[in-house]
Amino acid sequence: MDTRQHWDRVYETKAPTDVSWFSPHLETSLGIIRRVAPNRSMSIIDVGGGESTLVDDLLAEGYCNVAVMDISGTAIGHCKKRLGKLADKVTWIVADITKAEIPVHSYDVWHDRAVFHFLTEPADRLEYVRRVTSTVKPGGHVIIGAFGPEGPSKCSGLDVMRYDVDSLHAEFGGRFRLMESSKELHQTPFGTTQQFLYCYCILE
Numbered sequence: 001m002d003t004r005q006h007w008d009r010v011y012e013t014k015a016p017t018d019v020s021w022f023s024p025h026l027e028t029s030l031g032i033i034r035r036v037a038p039n040r041s042m043s044i045i046d047v048g049g050g051e052s053t054l055v056d057d058l059l060a061e062g063y064c065n066v067a068v069m070d071i072s073g074t075a076i077g078h079c080k081k082r083l084g085k086l087a088d089k090v091t092w093i094v095a096d097i098t099k100a101e102i103p104v105h106s107y108d109v110w111h112d113r114a115v116f117h118f119l120t121e122p123a124d125r126l127e128y129v130r131r132v133t134s135t136v137k138p139g140g141h142v143i144i145g146a147f148g149p150e151g152p153s154k155c156s157g158l159d160v161m162r163y164d165v166d167s168l169h170a171e172f173g174g175r176f177r178l179m180e181s182s183k184e185l186h187q188t189p190f191g192t193t194q195q196f197l198y199c200y201c202i203l204e
């Protein structure tokens with residue numbers, strides 16, 4: 001089964017609240033986005049957004065230039081249905097982030113919660129970083145939430161990477177100026193916790 005089939009199967013067979021990464025609201029992500037993007041017309045892409053409610057919350061706060069990308073058309077379809085008419089305000093992209101063609105300098109903010117850590121092949125990580133570097137406007141904001149050093153070694157049945165601040169920053173390189181980092185203990189719907197590491201960088 002390839003990556004797209006895997007994720008489509010997940011979103012076809014599980015309710016949004018029945019996946020370990022579910023959170024009613026991505027409060028940490030929202031908190032960072034509010035601070036780095038005070039202007040509601042700033043363009044934001046949520047990479048691997050899945051069925052998360054980040055897009056709902058961004059729209060509710062007045063952000064009017066939001067895109068959601070995911071490899072799973074099923075997840076994007078469910079999000080559109082949930083949002084109803086509001087879905088027309090969002091740019092939806094079904095694509096693999098390691099292969100997607102995204103216009104150069106098209107976003108002020110790049111957000112990724114729980115996607116980069118699935119890239120276990122160095123070549124895929126290089127493709128990802130190439131895309132962030134070309135897609136985000138110079139001086140733009142990059143927010144990555146990945147499993148921390150004490151995070152799980154698998155998620156959704158797939159192997160994942162775990163990162164501390166230095167190893168995550170090293171994947172992105174010197175053009176990414178590290179502004180802040182924080183750890184979060186995500187409470188899964190199953191009563192367990194997962195350690196996440198958030199890094200926020202400015203692309204120079």
Ligand SMILES: C[S@@+](CC[C@H](N)C(=O)[O-])C[C@H]1O[C@@H](n2cnc3c(N)ncnc32)[C@H](O)[C@@H]1O
Nearest residue numbers: 007021048049050052070071072096097113114
């Ligand atoms: C663990 S979920 C996180 C979803 C969402 N970001 C959240 O925090 O609720 C990982 C998401 O990444 C998507 N994904 C996995 N590999 C991807 C890739 N190569 N390109 C784009 N999306 C991908 C999956 O479809 C899934 O929605």
